[in-house]
Amino acid sequence: xxxxxxxxxxxxxxxxxxxxxxxxxxxxxxxxxxxxxxxxxxxxxxxxxxxxxxxxxxxxxxxxxxxxxxxxxxxxxxxxxxxxxxxxxxxxxxxxxxxxxxxxxxxxxxxxxxxxxxxxxxxxxxxxxxxxxxxxxxxxxxxxxxxxxxxxxxxxxxxxxxxxxxxxxxxxxxxxxxxxxxxxxxxxxxxxxxxxxxxxxxxxxxxxxxxxxxxxxxxxxxxxxxxxxxxxxxxxxxxxxxx
Amino acid sequence: xxxxxxxxxxxxxxxxxxxxxxxxxxxxxxxxxxxxxxxxxxxxxxxxxxxxxxxxxxxxxxxxxxxxxxxxxxxxxxxxxxxxxxxxxxxxxxxxxxxxxxxxxxxxxxxxxxxxxxxxxxxxxxxxxxxxxxxxxxxxxxxxxxxxxxxxxxxxxxxxxxxxxxxxxxxxxxxxxxxxxxxxxxxxxxxxxxxxxxxxxxxxxxxxxxxxxxxxxxxxxxx
Amino acid sequence: xxxxxxxxxxxxxxxxxxxxxxxxxxxxxxxxxxxxxxxxxxxxxxxxxxxxxxxxxxxxxxxxxxxxxxxxxxxxxxxxxxxxxxxxxxxxxxxxxxxxxxxxxxxxxxxxxxxxxxxxxxxxxxxxxxxxxxxxxxxxxxxxxxxxxxxxxxxxxxxxxxxxxxxxxxxxxxxxxxxxxxxxxxxxxxxxxxxxxxxxxxxxxxxxxxxxxxxxxxxxxxxxxxxx
Numbered sequence: 001x002x003x004x005x006x007x008x009x010x011x012x013x014x015x016x017x018x019x020x021x022x023x024x025x026x027x028x029x030x031x032x033x034x035x036x037x038x039x040x041x042x043x044x045x046x047x048x049x050x051x052x053x054x055x056x057x058x059x060x061x062x063x064x065x066x067x068x069x070x071x072x073x074x075x076x077x078x079x080x081x082x083x084x085x086x087x088x089x090x091x092x093x094x095x096x097x098x099x100x101x102x103x104x105x106x107x108x109x110x111x112x113x114x115x116x117x118x119x120x121x122x123x124x125x126x127x128x129x130x131x132x133x134x135x136x137x138x139x140x141x142x143x144x145x146x147x148x149x150x151x152x153x154x155x156x157x158x159x160x161x162x163x164x165x166x167x168x169x170x171x172x173x174x175x176x177x178x179x180x181x182x183x184x185x186x187x188x189x190x191x192x193x194x195x196x197x198x199x200x201x202x203x204x205x206x207x208x209x210x211x212x213x214x215x216x217x218x219x220x221x222x223x224x225x226x227x228x229x230x231x232x233x234x235x236x237x238x239x240x241x242x243x
Numbered sequence: 244x245x246x247x248x249x250x251x252x253x254x255x256x257x258x259x260x261x262x263x264x265x266x267x268x269x270x271x272x273x274x275x276x277x278x279x280x281x282x283x284x285x286x287x288x289x290x291x292x293x294x295x296x297x298x299x300x301x302x303x304x305x306x307x308x309x310x311x312x313x314x315x316x317x318x319x320x321x322x323x324x325x326x327x328x329x330x331x332x333x334x335x336x337x338x339x340x341x342x343x344x345x346x347x348x349x350x351x352x353x354x355x356x357x358x359x360x361x362x363x364x365x366x367x368x369x370x371x372x373x374x375x376x377x378x379x380x381x382x383x384x385x386x387x388x389x390x391x392x393x394x395x396x397x398x399x400x401x402x403x404x405x406x407x408x409x410x411x412x413x414x415x416x417x418x419x420x421x422x423x424x425x426x427x428x429x430x431x432x433x434x435x436x437x438x439x440x441x442x443x444x445x446x447x448x449x450x451x452x453x454x455x456x457x458x459x460x461x462x463x464x465x466x
Numbered sequence: 467x468x469x470x471x472x473x474x475x476x477x478x479x480x481x482x483x484x485x486x487x488x489x490x491x492x493x494x495x496x497x498x499x500x501x502x503x504x505x506x507x508x509x510x511x512x513x514x515x516x517x518x519x520x521x522x523x524x525x526x527x528x529x530x531x532x533x534x535x536x537x538x539x540x541x542x543x544x545x546x547x548x549x550x551x552x553x554x555x556x557x558x559x560x561x562x563x564x565x566x567x568x569x570x571x572x573x574x575x576x577x578x579x580x581x582x583x584x585x586x587x588x589x590x591x592x593x594x595x596x597x598x599x600x601x602x603x604x605x606x607x608x609x610x611x612x613x614x615x616x617x618x619x620x621x622x623x624x625x626x627x628x629x630x631x632x633x634x635x636x637x638x639x640x641x642x643x644x645x646x647x648x649x650x651x652x653x654x655x656x657x658x659x660x661x662x663x664x665x666x667x668x669x670x671x672x673x674x675x676x677x678x679x680x681x682x683x684x685x686x687x688x689x690x691x692x693x694x
Contacts, residue, residue, distance in 0.1 A: 068462050125412035132409065135399035139483040141466070145395055148459045149409070152391065155455050156413055163416035163444050167423060224484075235484055242483065249571035253557070253564075260596075261559050320555035324612075326521055328572040329545035466522050 008207055015200040022190070022197040030190040039103040042096055044190055048198035049093035050119060054157055056086025056202060057126060061154015064147035076143035077241045079150050081209045083129055085202060090123045118164030126153055133239035143241055213240070246330040250338035257315060258346070264311050268304040268350040269357075275300045276354075276361045287364030294425035297358055301347075301378075302385070302418055304354065306407045308346050309389035312339055313397040326464060336390060336460040344386040351378060363429065370434040377424045377437070380445040384417040387452050394463045420444040470533050472497040472620060472649040473518065477527035480513055486673045487513040491527070493668055493678050497619075500650040502664035502681060504657050505692050509670040511653040512551070515622045518651060519549040532619065545573060548618035550626050550642070554609035558598035562589060562608040565597065566615065573616040583611040587637045602629040610638045614646075623652045627659075657689045 026044045060083035067075035097116070102108050110116060132149060136142040220235075235242055258264055279296050288296060316322045325335055355374070359367040367374070392410040396402045424441035428434045471494040480488040488510045495501050503511050516522045517529060520540040529536040531543045556565045566580040584590040587607040597605060606629045613621065626642050627635050640646060644663055654660035661667060667684045669676040669692050677688050 068459065121412050121415050125409070128405075128408050128412075131401075132395075132399065132405060135401045135405060137400070137483075141398065144462050144465075145398065148391075148395060148463060151455060151459055152413065152452075155451055156416075159448055159451060160416050163419050163448070166440060166444060167419055246572065249568060252571075253560070253568045256564065257557060257559055315557060315559075319557050320551075320553040321557065323521060323549075323551065323553070324555040324569065325572070327519060327544060327547070327549055328569070329541060329574075330572055 008204070008211065011200070011204050011207065015197065015204045018193065018200050019197040022194040025190040025193055030187050031184070039100065042100040042103075044194040045198075046093055046096035046100055047191070048195040049089050049096060051195065052198045052202050053086045053090035053093055054119075054122065054161075056082055056089060057122065057157050058154045060086060060150045061152075061157075064150030064154070067143065067147040068151075073140075073143050073241060076147055077213060078210065079147060080133070080241050081206055081213070083126060083150060083153075085206050085209065087123065087126050087129070089198075089202060090119075090126070094119070094123065115164070118160050121164075122153075122157055122160055125156065129153070130239045134237070137237060139242050142239075146241075217242070244331070244334050244337060246328075246334035247337040247341070250325070250335060251341050254338065254342040255345070258342075264308050265346050265349050268307050268346065269353040271307055272300050272304045272350065272354040273357050273361070275303065276358055280362055288362050289364040289429050289431040291422070291426035293363055293429045294422045296362065297355075297429075298381075298418055298422040298425060300358075301351065301354065301381070301421075302411070302414060304350060305343075305347055305382075305385045305389060306410060308343055308350075309385075309393045309410060310396075310403055310406050312343060312390060312393040317397045322464070332461050332464050333457055335464065336394075336456060339393075340386045340390040340456075343389050344382050347382040347385060348379075351382070365429060365431055365433065370428040373428050373434065373437040374425060377421060377428075377442070377445070380442060380449060381417055381421040383449045384445060384452065385414060387449065387456050388413050388417075391452075391456050391460070391463075394460070398463075417445060417448050420448065469496060471495055471530075472499075472532055473501075473651070474530040475527065478517065478524045478529055479526035480517060480522060481525050488517070488524075489673045491668075491670075491675055493666070493675075495649060495651070495666065497649050498647055499665040500644060500652060500663060502657075502660035502667045503651060503653045503670060504660060504667060504689065505670035508672075509692070510673040511670055512624060513673075514670070515549070515551070515624055515651065515653065518620075519547060519622050520544055521549075545616060546619045547622065548613040548616070548620070549622045549624075550609060550613040551624045552628075554597075554605050555612060556597045556605065556608060559596055561594045561596055562600070562604075562611075563593040565608065566593075566611055569612050569615055575616050579615060580611075583615065583641070584608075586641065587611060587634070603631060603634050606630055607634055607638060610641055614641045619648060621646075621648045621650045623650060625654060626652065627654075657692075 022044070026041050030041065030044070032038065032040075060079045063075050063079035063082055067073070067079060098108050101110065129146070129149060133142055133146050136145055276296070279300070283292070283296075313322075316325070326332070355367070355378075388410055392406050392413065395409065396406040399405050420441045424438060424445070427436075427438065473493075473495040475494075476492050478488060478491045479486070491514065493501070503514060505511050513522065517524055517536075518531070520531075520536055520543065523537040532546060534543045536543070556562070557568075560568070563580065563584065566583070567577055569575075570577060570580050581590065584593050587610065589604060589607055589611075592600065592604065593608070597608065600608070610626070613623075621642060623642060626638070630638065642650075644650075652660055652664065661681050661684055664681040666679070667681045668678050669684075669688060671692050676691055677684070679688075
């Protein structure tokens with residue numbers, strides 16, 4: 001049984017440092033946006049959160065593929081954690097974006113922006129992941145079906161993005177296009193450091209949760225071995241993988 | 244695929260015998276058009292609005308078909324019967340998706356003219372060939388996603404709810420592309436030419452999900 | 467040189483989450499012999515049958531059917547197995563004949579075989595009515611046909627004679643009974659009847675084997691222990 005705690009301290013410190021540096025850059029280094037002013041700085045949180053969450057969903061899909069290919073339920077555990085971490089980051093991205101939208105456009109939400117709408121659709125879809133898992137009782141089948149869901153979702157993210165982006169008008173500022181970013185130098189640097197920080201945060205939290213779940217499973221296994229099957233109270237039905 | 248044909252034949256026979264799916268879809272869509280008629284409070288619709296109404300109705304009617312797709316298998320031991328046989332298991336996916344595609348096509352034969360009668364302003368005739376192409380691609384997407392989602396849902400406890408809840412978001416890109424493709428076809432001054440980019444997106448969507456479906460379906464059946 | 471047994475299980479286990487359905491089941495059944503699996507409801511009889519039918523994969527141990535290890539070689543043996551579970555596995559809105567023809571197509575068997583079997587169980591006249599209109603005894607007769615349509619070498623029977631009156635029982639005997647010469651695994655709620663037509667017996671209790679003996683060595687005490 002691998003322990004996910006290996007290197008966790010180092011990773012946490014690295015994450016903390018990177019985020020601190022990013023925040024410092026955001027507040028002291030990045031220039032003030034000429035049109036939006038100070039509030040534009042939310043961009044440095046909002047966009048990395050959105051990008052990392054979308055990557056997290058795709059990552060969850062890849063882990064689902066590994067589960068189906070190997071039959072090893074630890075991959076399902078990894079996939080589960082990846083997806084619900086990504087969902088949390090996604091909701092955070094939506095909230096940050098909402099604040100930004102209100103401040104710069106005057107609305108908490110707009111429907112005619114494809115980026116926003118496509119993002120909401122993705123989150124809506126993945127919000128059904130946990131209820132879906134919960135509705136299947138047999139743990140093995142739950143894991144297999146959840147992996148299929150994760151794969152479907154992972155394939156869905158890029159397709160959804162393409163479809164919605166093709167649907168014309170956008171209010172959302174286009175900062176990253178195929179030709180490269182149109183951010184000036186200092187902004188680009190700040191953005192990249194923020195992106196790195198949020199990515200590290202995701203990975204660190206992922207590892208933390210994996211370590212915690214892993215430990216709980218080990219403990220239960222030991223208890224089973226020590227106490228015998230009959231004395232152990234049965235596991236409640238749950239959406240989380242139980243191995 | 245001999246097996247897929249055998250399963251498809253059985254499903255078509257069952258549908259002809261019980262008439263559970265296609266009439267329900269057709270009836271639902273006609274009712275929905277009437278509701279929209281009152282909801283939008285206009286004598287006729289055209290353009291993007293018409294396309295939106297048509298596509299959304301087709302999608303929701305399609306969900307009705309999706310929910311019923313594997314019910315007989317689940318309740319009457321059809322899965323066991325199929326899994327016992329020395330056959331390629333992906334044939335079930337092909338057969339069910341084909342059945343759903345045919346059901347969609349059949350109900351559209353009724354629903355689209357009904358739409359034209361009840362709601363549509365401009366005449367349907369000139370737009371019909373392009374419309375058929377778009378609907379064919381859209382139906383393919385609904386068939387593949389619908390079959391997958393139905394197979395996922397049929398083994399869960401909340402099976403009537405899970406299907407639409409997972410399926411509808413997954414189908415939104417197809418919905419967008421279909422509605423945007425149809426919009427110019429129903430313009431009040433006659434149909435504009437079909438925009439290739441939406442067909443491309445629909446085709447890409449169909450292809451990706453068909454491949455994914457083919458790859459994962461076996462895992463849904465095994466135990 | 468001993469012949470390869472038709473069915474061989476070694477240390478087979480199957481779980482549902484943390485619940486043990488089968489644990490450490492081992493036996494070897496020679497070709498043409500009949501094994502009776504006895505036990506209460508929930509003892510694991512149906513699970514064992516489903517594992518043998520390749521519908522469930524074992525979580526531990528080895529299953530070898532006709533020389534082929536499962537689950538990897540499941541596709542190679544499926545066509546040589548027949549399963550008759552509690553449910554008849556027939557579509558209620560199709561007729562008996564339509565159901566059997568569908569299965570025949572799945573197994574690559576011709577329609578003449580369907581007619582032959584229907585005649586054998588005296589269902590040929592009522593075979594065109596939807597299954598939901600047939601009595602349970604008739605449904606069971608059609609289900610028996612379905613199970614032996616492809617003339618399997620191994621037959622797995624879960625309460626094969628349920629719902630059959632003595633006359634119908636006689637009709638299906640040549641298909642699923644000992645005379646057919648197939649290797650059989652049968653379960654039954656009637657231990658006496660099962661033991662009477664078996665060569666070997668396996669007793670299950672809470673997923674574990676309490677005895678695995680030739681049928682004539684099974685004593686009433688053995689049986690009582692299963693139901694205690």
